[in-house]
Amino acid sequence: MAKFLNNRRNLVPFIFLLPAVFILVVGLVVPLVNAFRLSFYEWSMGTPLASARYIGLASYERLLGDAGVGESLGVTLRFGFWVILIEMALGITLALLLERQIRGAALFRTIFVLPLMVSPVVVGLIWRYLFDARSGLVNFYLEEIGEAIPFLQQFGFTTQLWLADRNLAFTSIIVTDIWQWTPFVFIIILAGLQAVPREVLESAYIDGANWLQMTWFVKLPMIRSVILITLLLRLVDVFRALEVIYILTFGGPGRSTELLSLHIYKTAFTSQQLGYASAISTLLIGIIFVLSLGILVFNNPLKERADF
Amino acid sequence: MSVSSEYASPTLAAAPRAEGIRLRWSVVLHYLVLLIMSVVILMPLYVMVSTSFKTQIDITASEPVWIFQPTMANYEDILTRQRFDRFLVNSVLTALFSTAATLAAGSMAAFAIARMQFPGRGLLAQTTLLIRMVPAAVLAIPIFALWLEWGIEDGRVGLVLFYTALNLPFAIWLLIGFIKQVPVELEEAAIVDGAGAFQVFFRILFPILRPGLAVASIFTFRIAWNEFILALILTNRMTRTLPVATTLYITDQGVEWGRIMAMGTLMVVPPLLLTFVAARQIIAGLTAGAVKG
Numbered sequence: 188m189a190k191f192l193n194n195r196r197n198l199v200p201f202i203f204l205l206p207a208v209f210i211l212v213v214g215l216v217v218p219l220v221n222a223f224r225l226s227f228y229e230w231s232m233g234t235p236l237a238s239a240r241y242i243g244l245a246s247y248e249r250l251l252g253d254a255g256v257g258e259s260l261g262v263t264l265r266f267g268f269w270v271i272l273i274e275m276a277l278g279i280t281l282a283l284l285l286e287r288q289i290r291g292a293a294l295f296r297t298i299f300v301l302p303l304m305v306s307p308v309v310v311g312l313i314w315r316y317l318f319d320a321r322s323g324l325v326n327f328y329l330e331e332i333g334e335a336i337p338f339l340q341q342f343g344f345t346t347q348l349w350l351a352d353r354n355l356a357f358t359s360i361i362v363t364d365i366w367q368w369t370p371f372v373f374i375i376i377l378a379g380l381q382a383v384p385r386e387v388l389e390s391a392y393i394d395g396a397n398w399l400q401m402t403w404f405v406k407l408p409m410i411r412s413v414i415l416i417t418l419l420l421r422l423v424d425v426f427r428a429l430e431v432i433y434i435l436t437f438g439g440p441g442r443s444t445e446l447l448s449l450h451i452y453k454t455a456f457t458s459q460q461l462g463y464a465s466a467i468s469t470l471l472i473g474i475i476f477v478l479s480l481g482i483l484v485f486n487n488p489l490k491e492r493a494d495f
Numbered sequence: 496m497s498v499s500s501e502y503a504s505p506t507l508a509a510a511p512r513a514e515g516i517r518l519r520w521s522v523v524l525h526y527l528v529l530l531i532m533s534v535v536i537l538m539p540l541y542v543m544v545s546t547s548f549k550t551q552i553d554i555t556a557s558e559p560v561w562i563f564q565p566t567m568a569n570y571e572d573i574l575t576r577q578r579f580d581r582f583l584v585n586s587v588l589t590a591l592f593s594t595a596a597t598l599a600a601g602s603m604a605a606f607a608i609a610r611m612q613f614p615g616r617g618l619l620a621q622t623t624l625l626i627r628m629v630p631a632a633v634l635a636i637p638i639f640a641l642w643l644e645w646g647i648e649d650g651r652v653g654l655v656l657f658y659t660a661l662n663l664p665f666a667i668w669l670l671i672g673f674i675k676q677v678p679v680e681l682e683e684a685a686i687v688d689g690a691g692a693f694q695v696f697f698r699i700l701f702p703i704l705r706p707g708l709a710v711a712s713i714f715t716f717r718i719a720w721n722e723f724i725l726a727l728i729l730t731n732r733m734t735r736t737l738p739v740a741t742t743l744y745i746t747d748q749g750v751e752w753g754r755i756m757a758m759g760t761l762m763v764v765p766p767l768l769l770t771f772v773a774a775r776q777i778i779a780g781l782t783a784g785a786v787k788g
Binding site: 465 | 522525526528529532533535536537539540542543546554555556557558559596599600601603604606607608611612613616619621623624625626627628629630631632633634635636637638639640641643644656657659660661663664667692696717720721723724728738741742745750752755756759762763766767769770771774775777778781782
């Protein structure tokens with residue numbers, strides 16, 4: 188790539204960068220540095236920041252033995268395991284099945300994008316209504332099916348307290364996440380499949396590969412970097428997820444649906460321990476930093492587009 | 496499933512369609528799967544819209560009411576009894592200003608990173624990528640503290656600043672890709688003709704970059720319009736945005752489903768229109784992060 192604006196006019200690049208760098212520093216870097224700084228202080232909400240007490244590493248010591256943090260980290264990992272497993276399996280399978288060009292693709296494409304454009308607040312509200320114990324659709328149809336086929340009643344086809352039972356609430360947030368994010372996985376994998384060079388598929392076809400061989404030995408290996416990036420993006424998002432669950436369950440009952448990011452929020456703004464919440468934030472940022480480095484390794488926009 | 500029908504690419508299209516019947520069955524199956532997926536995706540949204548037109552009696556009925564006398568009562572209520580107009584203006588202003596700022600600052604930075612050589616270029620690009628993943632829960636605490644310290648009254652200013660900062664990394668990243676697709680000879684020719692960097696940027700690149708700017712603006716708008724946590728922390732009863740106003744219908748006594756679904760329906764209209772107008776661009780933006788080529 189030719190760099191046509193060379194070093195002679197050294198100031199020019201920095202003038203172009205100035206607005207973005209200024210906004211990023213004030214809007215992201217300064218808050219992040221302050222989150223880190225706050226983690227060494229004890230600061231309760233409602234008191235002036237100047238009166239915050241320096242407590243050194245005490246918050247981090249507390250963090251190591253905090254069962255609540257451990258529990259929410261466990262919830263996050265379990266939640267991530269299930270949603271990523273199901274979303275990736277569903278998304279990849281559907282993309283492989285539906286790869287062919289068809290009429291009406293534009294309409295379906297539009298529909299699949301919808302869950303990603305709807306506000307997380309709205310997603311949380313809709314599913315809270317659907318899972319509602321008294322007037323929710325989920326319970327109504329479970330009961331209908333259970334009455335039609337009584338045999339199924341022992342497998343839970345009856346009225347359930349979806350958001351009030353620990354295991355069922357956990358299932359509810361998984362179902363909601365699958366609804367919201369499977370289309371995302373599907374769209375990206377489909378784009379990856381469509382970007383596989385036609386010559387490769389043709390030569391495999393000429394060599395006599397059948398559909399299964401084509402999928403397993405040609406297509407999936409060709410898009411493995413796309414699959415890996417999608418997986419990492421979803422994993423990062425699992426650690427960032429907050430708003431849908433804030434509305435749907437607010438972490439309850441107990442801590443059964445309290446993801447790490449929601450735990451941080453509640454520690455800061457419900458328990459009003461802003462300093463300690465900042466220490467947990469450092470942990471979360473560390474996790475996300477490592478995962479983002481992974482994405483960066485596989486997908487750097489400055490690298491030339493060669494490694495497919 | 497036959498291979499020849501499965502891989503009907505332009506170069507293979509000439510292959511004879513000998514297995515016409517099996518082909519048709521696979522097409523039917525294809526549409527069936529797509530149809531089921533669409534119903535699963537649309538059903539919850541339909542439930543929201545239909546609930547917003549129901550009376551409290553229909554909403555809390557033990558059996559779902561599919562055919563009902565639509566009522567505008569929920570909409571009348573939220574449009575007249577609450578300051579809906581004010582919340583709408585807040586949301587629109589926040590989204591417009593942060594989108595404009597993101598596009599301006601983002602395209603300039605992308606131009607510098609994609610086309611110019613300067614010390615720290617690689618580091619800057621990579622740092623930008625790393626900070627794009629910061630969770631809102633982490634930002635909420637320092638932002639709450641800083642906002643008290645800075646003493647700026649209007650929370651909407653803060654929202655514009657933070658939404659712009661949150662969106663910039665993605666916008667820069669996306670626009671670098673778009674700029675790299677523009678043949679550099681165009682700009683070189685302009686330089687030979689005596690144009691400076693700013694003329695090259697504003698006269699040559701900016702107009703060509705419109706598709707990229709469209710994609711970036713959709714994603715910026717989406718964040719600004721939908722974001723809830725930072726808006727909850729920074730705004731008060733005069734400056735709050737629609738997502739925050741919507742959650743006020745969740746009270747200790749329960750959820751006012753009719754009104755909250757009406758709020759949700761109104762709030763979904765702009766992203767919905769955007770999706771129908773620009774689904775292709777949205778997919779381009781989604782896949783830009785993962786698919787090359």
